[in-house]
Amino acid sequence: MKNPSVDTHLLPADRAGDEPLLAVDNLHVEFQTRQGVVRAVNGVSYSVNAGETLAVLGESGSGKSVTAQAIMGILDMPPARIPKGEVRFHGTDLLTMRDEDRGQIRGRRIAMIFQDALSALNPVFTVGWQIGEMFRVHQGMSKRDARRKAVELMDRVRIPGAKSRVDDFPHQFSGGMRQRIMIAMAIALDPEILIADEPTTALDVTVQAQIMGLLAELQQESDMGLILITHDLGVVADVADKIAVMYGGRIVEHASVFDGYRAPAHPYTKGLLESIPRVDLKGQELYAIKGMPPNLLDMPTGCAFHPRCPYRKENCVTDVPPLYTVSDTRGSACHYWREVLDDGSR
Amino acid sequence: MGRYVIRRLLQAIPVLVGTTFLLFATVYALPGDPIAALGGDRRLDPQLVARMREQFHLNDPLLVQYWYYIRDIVSGDFGTTFRGVPVSSLFQGKFQVTFQLSITALVFEAVIGVGLGLWAALRRGRWQDQAVLAFTLLLVSIPTLVSGFVLQLVLGVKLKQNTGIDFFPVAGIQDGMRSYIVPGLVLAGLSIAYLTRLTRTSLMETLRADYIRTAVAKGLPRRRVLGRHALRNSLIPLITYLGADLGTLMGGAIITETIFNLPGIGQQLFQSVYLRENAVVVGIVTVLVLVYVLANLIVDLLYAVLDPRIRYE
Numbered sequence: 001m002k003n004p005s006v007d008t009h010l011l012p013a014d015r016a017g018d019e020p021l022l023a024v025d026n027l028h029v030e031f032q033t034r035q036g037v038v039r040a041v042n043g044v045s046y047s048v049n050a051g052e053t054l055a056v057l058g059e060s061g062s063g064k065s066v067t068a069q070a071i072m073g074i075l076d077m078p079p080a081r082i083p084k085g086e087v088r089f090h091g092t093d094l095l096t097m098r099d100e101d102r103g104q105i106r107g108r109r110i111a112m113i114f115q116d117a118l119s120a121l122n123p124v125f126t127v128g129w130q131i132g133e134m135f136r137v138h139q140g141m142s143k144r145d146a147r148r149k150a151v152e153l154m155d156r157v158r159i160p161g162a163k164s165r166v167d168d169f170p171h172q173f174s175g176g177m178r179q180r181i182m183i184a185m186a187i188a189l190d191p192e193i194l195i196a197d198e199p200t201t202a203l204d205v206t207v208q209a210q211i212m213g214l215l216a217e218l219q220q221e222s223d224m225g226l227i228l229i230t231h232d233l234g235v236v237a238d239v240a241d242k243i244a245v246m247y248g249g250r251i252v253e254h255a256s257v258f259d260g261y262r263a264p265a266h267p268y269t270k271g272l273l274e275s276i277p278r279v280d281l282k283g284q285e286l287y288a289i290k291g292m293p294p295n296l297l298d299m300p301t302g303c304a305f306h307p308r309c310p311y312r313k314e315n316c317v318t319d320v321p322p323l324y325t326v327s328d329t330r331g332s333a334c335h336y337w338r339e340v341l342d343d344g345s346r
Numbered sequence: 347m348g349r350y351v352i353r354r355l356l357q358a359i360p361v362l363v364g365t366t367f368l369l370f371a372t373v374y375a376l377p378g379d380p381i382a383a384l385g386g387d388r389r390l391d392p393q394l395v396a397r398m399r400e401q402f403h404l405n406d407p408l409l410v411q412y413w414y415y416i417r418d419i420v421s422g423d424f425g426t427t428f429r430g431v432p433v434s435s436l437f438q439g440k441f442q443v444t445f446q447l448s449i450t451a452l453v454f455e456a457v458i459g460v461g462l463g464l465w466a467a468l469r470r471g472r473w474q475d476q477a478v479l480a481f482t483l484l485l486v487s488i489p490t491l492v493s494g495f496v497l498q499l500v501l502g503v504k505l506k507q508n509t510g511i512d513f514f515p516v517a518g519i520q521d522g523m524r525s526y527i528v529p530g531l532v533l534a535g536l537s538i539a540y541l542t543r544l545t546r547t548s549l550m551e552t553l554r555a556d557y558i559r560t561a562v563a564k565g566l567p568r569r570r571v572l573g574r575h576a577l578r579n580s581l582i583p584l585i586t587y588l589g590a591d592l593g594t595l596m597g598g599a600i601i602t603e604t605i606f607n608l609p610g611i612g613q614q615l616f617q618s619v620y621l622r623e624n625a626v627v628v629g630i631v632t633v634l635v636l637v638y639v640l641a642n643l644i645v646d647l648l649y650a651v652l653d654p655r656i657r658y659e
């Protein structure tokens with residue numbers, strides 16, 4: 001087997017106390033393709049609590065979106081298959097739930113926003129109609145009331161002149177405004193969990209910061225659990241409470257934002273951090289992780305990161321590292337996490 | 347929206363002028379002398395020939411002739427044939443037959459084609475999908491001549507003989523709307539196949555769109571995701587095809603009209619080309635072009651209604 005199945009578990013802190021609001025536990029997702037079985041998600045575990053922000057980090061193709069789609073239950077099956085794992089919401093596994101029951105949760109209690117708001121909004125309906133649809137379909141609200149609620153929400157995500165713009169179409173808004181409309185739609189029914197899949201990737205830097213600020217603010221107001229998916233560590237440092245780093249469909253590190261940024265326990269996280277441009281290190285060459293992200297159909301043996309790893313030793317090529325427990329709230333899938341940790345961040 | 351409509355209307359004018367001129371020039375350039383053809387084997391009196399050439403402006407340059415023609419058409423006069431019959435009297439009722447036949451075919455095409463296409467797309471990869479694809483292949487490979495005669499035999503003759511059901515007239519137009527059912531189906535055959543495939547592709551493509559994923563993530567019932575969010579978007583490209591196809595159907599109606607003995611414009615066109623009656627040929631094709639342009643105009647307007655991105659461009 002080129003890419004063996006790997007098991008992980010939740011951190012000790014998540015297993016000891018109360019059940020987290022949302023717990024992804026040893027989730028596996030594979031795609032049946034012509035070239036073979038792609039293990040897009042290979043033993044992912046993470047948790048979020050109310051009012052907490054988890055940042056899921058990793059290069060493109062590492063399985064962040066597929067994990068999120070599995071949580072939402074919006075994967076196309078087939079070609080996708082979930083051979084193993086649980087997604088527990090208030091302690092109940094969503095994956096084995098009846099379709100009708102899961103339908104009660106999707107969009108209402110767990111909501112999601114996507115990267116490219118232009119293509120994620122339906123081009124032929126007004127934004128007011130699309131936001132109001134949440135109320136009309138889920139709460140049987142009248143057209144007029146739903147439209148009024150849509151205006152309120154557009155105000156809440158601070159779209160200027162909401163009242164006069166509610167009947168406009170998505171293409172008539174700027175990128176940042178469109179993402180605000182997506183957010184308005186997602187928070188319409190006060191969800192307990194909001195998953196934001198690269199919500200700012202398509203936007204320019206100032207708008208990125210505004211959207212992040214808005215998300216953080218909305219979260220504080222309503223005590224949502226927020227899963228922030230991104231490949232850009234720079235944007236999450238201010239808003240996230242903890243991070244989960246993914247590589248090749250696997251979780252390689254769990255940490256609080258503070259610990260993770262100060263002293264990463266996995267060489268990959270360390271590499272990611274050192275790739276962020278920093279003011280205090282101006283002029284120095286930017287460290288970028290050398291090499292290419294792994295091919296899921298032809299994964300390196302042992303530790304999947306070994307071809308790119310500066311800490312590599314002999315056994316890394318043969319032994320798959322389990323998710324080692326670093327502390328109650330920390331885990332690292334590196335045989336030599338102590339060494340990495342001791343080096344600290346640059 | 348108002349400005350959009352006006353712009354589309356204005357854009358239709360050069361199209362009309364261009365096509366009619368091209369048509370006029372083509373017919374004019376056909377070899378042979380139409381006046382001489384009137385006499386058949388006999389030689390005509392040269393004075394008469396000269397007078398007729400004068401009357402029909404045959405001595406004027408092409409552009410001038412075209413100008414006279416357009417001027418008359420705009421005032422509703424399609425001119426007279428070389429034999430002295432008003433062209434419009436030849437059209438009497440014939441365009442109606444062809445139009446009704448084509449509209450019937452268009453309705454069949456829209457209902458069956460879109461219906462089958464949507465069904466196949468929703469059952470993608472399963473046996474229903476395969477069956478629909480096989481069916482379209484069959485439709486494409488059977489010539490109108492064959493399907494026409496077979497349906498005539500099966501629905502018109504055998505059905506009556508075996509079950510006594512006499513619902514499908516298969517010749518003439520004496521039975522009103524019913525007369526057009528079987529011919530309409532035959533005429534629609536090929537178009538049904540194309541539209542089925544187009545619909546299938548269009549819906550499948552739409553279902554892959556990001557906004558469909560959003561609709562699912564909003565927790566909308568599948569019925570609503572398909573019926574509200576996918577359907578309208580996947581219909582947009584089909585409208586274009588249907589609009590353009592009306593002209594194609596009218597132009598291609600001649601074989602069907604012949605099989606089912608319908609007194610439509612197709613047979614008239616065939617005769618007139620044969621007899622070198624330029625005024626009739628140009629008249630018929632001008633009307634066809636007009637229908638074509640009009641249908642496309644309607645398509646553009648529908649497009650704007652369905653897709654706000656065009657309305658507000």
Ligand SMILES: Nc1ncnc2c1ncn2[C@@H]1O[C@H](COP(=O)(O)OP(=O)(O)O)[C@@H](O)[C@H]1O
Binds near residue numbers: 038040058059062079
């Ligand atoms: N429908 C699919 N069929 C086959 N492979 C897929 C499909 N969707 C995703 N994948 C694979 O899953 C992997 C992870 O994708 P994704 O979760 O989107 O990554 P990202 O971390 O960039 O969000 C990708 O390498 C991709 O090849």
Ligand code: SF4
Binds near residue numbers: 267268304306310337
């Ligand atoms: S296990 Fe070895 S190769 Fe993998 S990250 Fe740790 S040191 Fe590098």
Ligand SMILES: [Mg+2]
Binds near residue numbers: 061064065197198
């Ligand atoms: Mg992604």
